[in-house]
Every structure is written in C-alpha cells, then in structure tokens.
Amino acid sequence: MSDSQKSKGSSGRSYRGGAGITKTPKKSRGRTESSRRWIQRQLNDPFVAEAKARGFRSRAALKLEQIDQKHKILTHNASVLDLGCAPGGWLQYASQKIGLTAGHGRLVGIDLLDTDPVAGADILKGDINDDAMMREIIRLLGGKADVVMSDMAADTTGHRSTDHLRTTALLDIALDMASRVLTPGGVFLAKCFRGGAEKDALDVMRRDFAVVRHIKPAASRAESVESYVLATGFRGEAPQDLSGDDHKL
Ligand SMILES: C[S@@+](CC[C@H](N)C(=O)[O-])C[C@H]1O[C@@H](n2cnc3c(N)ncnc32)[C@H](O)[C@@H]1O
CATH class of the missing domain: 3.40.50.150 (Vaccinia Virus protein VP39)
Structure with a gap:
C-alpha cells in the first residue's frame, strides 16, 4: 500500500491520526499484548476512520x-x-x-x-x-x-x-x-x-x-x-x- 493510501483511506479523504500522530489506547492496564496491539492498530488505521465516518459498521x-x-x-x-x-x-x-x-x-x-x-x-x-x-x-x-x-x-x-x-x-x-x-x-x-x-x-x-x-x-x-x-x-x-x-x- 502506498503512503498516500495509508494516510488518506480509500476515498482519498485524510484523517487525524494519519498525519504522523500515533494514537495510543487510553487504558491499557490488564490487556494482553496482542489486544493492546489490536487497539493501537484500530486507532491509527485510516480505513477504520473512514468506515466510521461513512457510517459503516466495519472496515x-x-x-x-x-x-x-x-x-x-x-x-x-x-x-x-x-x-x-x-x-x-x-x-x-x-x-x-x-x-x-x-x-x-x-x-x-x-x-x-x-x-x-x-x-x-x-x-x-x-x-x-x-x-x-x-x-x-x-x-x-x-x-x-x-x-x-x-x-x-x-x-x-x-x-x-x-x-x-x-x-x-x-x-x-x-x-x-x-x-x-x-x-x-x-x-x-x-x-x-x-x-x-x-x-x-x-x-x-x-x-x-x-x-x-x-x-x-x-x-x-x-x-x-x-x-x-x-x-x-x-x-x-x-x-x-x-x-x-x-x-x-
Ligand atoms: C470478518 S467477519 C465478517 C465481517 C462482515 N463481512 C462485515 O462486513 O461486517 C467474519 C464473520 O464470519 C462469521 N462466521 C465464522 N464461521 C461461521 C459459520 N460457520 N457460519 C456463519 N458465520 C460464520 C463470524 O462469526 C464473523 O462474524
């Protein structure tokens, strides 16, 4: 995937979180390492942001x-x-x-x-x-x-x-x-x-x-x-x- 796809999502719109700012989960105590990684990936995924912005239930x-x-x-x-x-x-x-x-x-x-x-x-x-x-x-x-x-x-x-x-x-x-x-x-x-x-x-x-x-x-x-x-x-x-x-x- 190209960098522009990564930061802009599939519709070409850009999102906060895709502009070099890495979001981290607020509460991570008690979570397994893999669940922490999953949440972090979701927070920083432009397709998750795009799906949410367009009212889709899933990316x-x-x-x-x-x-x-x-x-x-x-x-x-x-x-x-x-x-x-x-x-x-x-x-x-x-x-x-x-x-x-x-x-x-x-x-x-x-x-x-x-x-x-x-x-x-x-x-x-x-x-x-x-x-x-x-x-x-x-x-x-x-x-x-x-x-x-x-x-x-x-x-x-x-x-x-x-x-x-x-x-x-x-x-x-x-x-x-x-x-x-x-x-x-x-x-x-x-x-x-x-x-x-x-x-x-x-x-x-x-x-x-x-x-x-x-x-x-x-x-x-x-x-x-x-x-x-x-x-x-x-x-x-x-x-x-x-x-x-x-x-x-
Ligand atoms: C990746 S999700 C599907 C996401 C969905 N396409 C969407 O757009 O929201 C995969 C789904 O397959 C379902 N699944 C797995 N095995 C199944 C089975 N034997 N019968 C029916 N559904 C099954 C799971 O419960 C899970 O919800």
Whole structure:
C-alpha cells in the first residue's frame, strides 16, 4: 500500500491520526499484548476512520467497496447472499448497491453472531454448516442468487496452519452453498487465506466458473495472509445429488 493510501483511506479523504500522530489506547492496564496491539492498530488505521465516518459498521465494508468498484460485482436489483455477515458492513454496502431500500433486489445474510438489522435484508443467526440453516437460506432467497459472497473467518488460534485449515473449510462450505444457489453467470466472492489447502476449492472454481482471480484490496492489511478469491461467470449447476437429501433449488 502506498503512503498516500495509508494516510488518506480509500476515498482519498485524510484523517487525524494519519498525519504522523500515533494514537495510543487510553487504558491499557490488564490487556494482553496482542489486544493492546489490536487497539493501537484500530486507532491509527485510516480505513477504520473512514468506515466510521461513512457510517459503516466495519472496515470490511471498504474492502467490498474496493473490490466492487474494480470488478462491478454488485448491480442494481441483484439477489445477494452474504455468508458471515456480522456486524454488517458488507450488508450495508450491498444494500445500497442493489437498491434494497427502494424495494429492489434481495439480500440474505447469515452469521454465528447477532447482526443488527439492515432495512429490507433477511438476516439469520446460525452456522452455515447446519443443514436447517442452508434450507432456510434457500427459502429466503426465493430463487437463484446473482452473487454469493463470504467474508467468513474462523476465530484465529495464532497457529498459522490451523488457522489456514479452519478458514479454508469455510471457503469450501461457501463454495458448496454457491454451487447450490447461484444463477448461471453468477459471481462468487470469498475470503481465502492462502497456504496450500485452498487448492481443491480453487480447482472446483476454475472448473465451474469462467474466470477466477485472487484479489487483495487496499483495505486488507498488507501484513495479513488474508486475500479474496473472485470467481465470475458461473457455468451452471453442479451434477445433481441423487441421494434424496439435496438442497438445490
Ligand atoms: C470478518 S467477519 C465478517 C465481517 C462482515 N463481512 C462485515 O462486513 O461486517 C467474519 C464473520 O464470519 C462469521 N462466521 C465464522 N464461521 C461461521 C459459520 N460457520 N457460519 C456463519 N458465520 C460464520 C463470524 O462469526 C464473523 O462474524
């Protein structure tokens, strides 16, 4: 990331805290070293300031905005599924782009955690691995989705390969969901910690989508292993599961 991006945020506006003044947490007694570092980083992060100033619930909203501005994934009236939606920054951004408050499009989200309401969106609290949740998502979508996006991440353990495997398992389940609900030509966007285990999921994406790209938006911290994978041009449904317990539309 360039210095100007660091101090100006993604919209080009500048912020206090990005002008060479390093903010430090007021009360740090009793905190662990890693939590002190996290708070300090939040206080001095221009994207946190920008997200807050623009009323987004999370800086993650700016990552989606940067991806969308470049790749045009969210269009007016689209039907969108957001996996791992709390606290709701992606929902807020997607809602604006599809015109949800004016009654256009459809927006369904799910997270293990509570998510504050977003006008017009259907938000579930639960685990995407739960079959009942999968069925409920399909019911709420009421048809095929144009975009399935997943920012799901497992709680980090600090053990790099464990964290990689846990996040890759979420990528796998998100891709499975996408293959069930996406419309032909649809888009799949997902968080992807690169490290090797994601290879199978990438192979499936290359088979089932016209184009697969790796993306690292400016708002994704340079030091983080986080990146995103964007697959566009869904080719159509995967072969039907004839076992009888099949959630396809
Ligand atoms: C980085 S946050 C998402 C931030 C969100 N995109 C936003 O803009 O506010 C990742 C979320 O994934 C959720 N998550 C992790 N595993 C999940 C699962 N199995 N089912 C549903 N949500 C899950 C976590 O609870 C967490 O809230």
